[in-house]
Amino acid sequence: MTESLDSLLAALARLLSESRVAVGFTGAGISTESGVPDFRTPGSPWMQNKPIPYEAFLASAEVRREAWRRKFAMDDLYRGARPGVGHRFLATMVSSGRMPAVITQNIDGLHQQSGLSPEEVIELHGNGTYATCLSCGTRHELDGIRSLFETEGSPPPCRHCGGILKSATVSFGQAMPSDAMRRAQDLTLSCDLFLVLGSSLVVYPAAALPSLAKRNGASLVIVNREPTKLDAEADLVIRGEIGSILDAISLKWQYN
Template sequence: MQHDSDDDAVAELHAMLDCASAIVGFTGAGISTESGVPDFRSPGSPWMVNKPIPYEAFIASHAARVEAWRRKFTMDDHFAGAGPNRGHRALARLVSDGRSPGVITQNIDNLHQASGIPPEKIVELHGNGTYATCLTCGWRHELTAIRPAFEASGEPPSCIMCGGLVKSATISFGQAMPQVAMQRAHALTIQADLFLAVGSSLVVFPAATFPVIAKRNGARLVIINREPTELDEIADLVVRAEIGPALAPLAQ
């Protein structure tokens, strides 16, 4: 359902939130733009200039790995210092109050963790950009060690444990989705009596299947997004308002 005014839609949103006992948040890039983190699809997005290198190219080419790390640190500088905003804090409040079993996110910015949600209550479908991992042994590597070495030598990092290729702990285009995260997301989704899709264009699959699964399982589906999505027609409520103001009452 869509309302004639944003105020009416936001009022219905909060009425639905008040009635729900198992609210699962599903977040995309739009929830973080208020924090200064650029999304992928807005005109002039720096992601268009620094597109992530596809996984197969990263594996196959030393030059691609060098370029991937250069772009990675360039993008990190775009949102250095970003902190959680009202949208993140609202979802954190639902978790801390016991009204939400957790949040599923497509984001890699770590802002849900920074908002106070325990890591075990967050499912990261596309990984996390605040650290790196070895593609062979899985050892975690910190960016604070990788960046100065990379900028001094121009060489991409290799694993200190096994010598394998080290990559930002994000899921690149062409890389397999993390199966454990997908299973955890499914388990969370079927717990929901209200599924809150916030700031996602809902065009990236398989992530965008979770709102559909929730709806089919009997949950009410709310979509909060500035632009129309392909799932609007199955939603119980579509809110076109800005995310921060729409969710701000929860964050108090």
């Protein structure tokens, strides 16, 4: 570990220890260490199973069948994924009372697997671990949908109203969840430390939140493998693997 990295880790530890209200903001990079593929890495399986735009999904039963085929193909690729160091670190921050909730762009449910309650995870892009009816909003579990899909070749309708079932993710062209966006903005404006872990910060409106926190007086920290467009705004930027960076923080410093 170089001295420069040591100094960056010391600065991060100091900001964490001094913060009263911290916010964790996570993107795909926190989950790639758990085996969940991201969208932008060359050769990503998402390129072979591209998410289908919302309007196309609504317009055609054939397209909906293809969307579900792609969905299940991707699920199989990371079925065994488990929370990594970053997920567990944030869960510890929440349980300590230093972090009211985590804001995430991810749809994999790993924050909940790490021990956070649904109320402690603000999912800006939805959740891919279950489905909802587009008409009545009823939740449906994926196992039942997949069983019928594989038997009959089509996803079943909603068992309550007969409506269209869709993975509970936000598709391209679909409206962002208003409650989640409102909660994320309120939390962003209440924090004195905004900690970005593993986001390229290119997908809006979610990527506007770090700048909002900074303008409101919070310290902005970005931990990511690659540069982001907001690095120049940040108070601290650490480039590297999230797991190894947070492992080093956990081993070297205690937060009082």
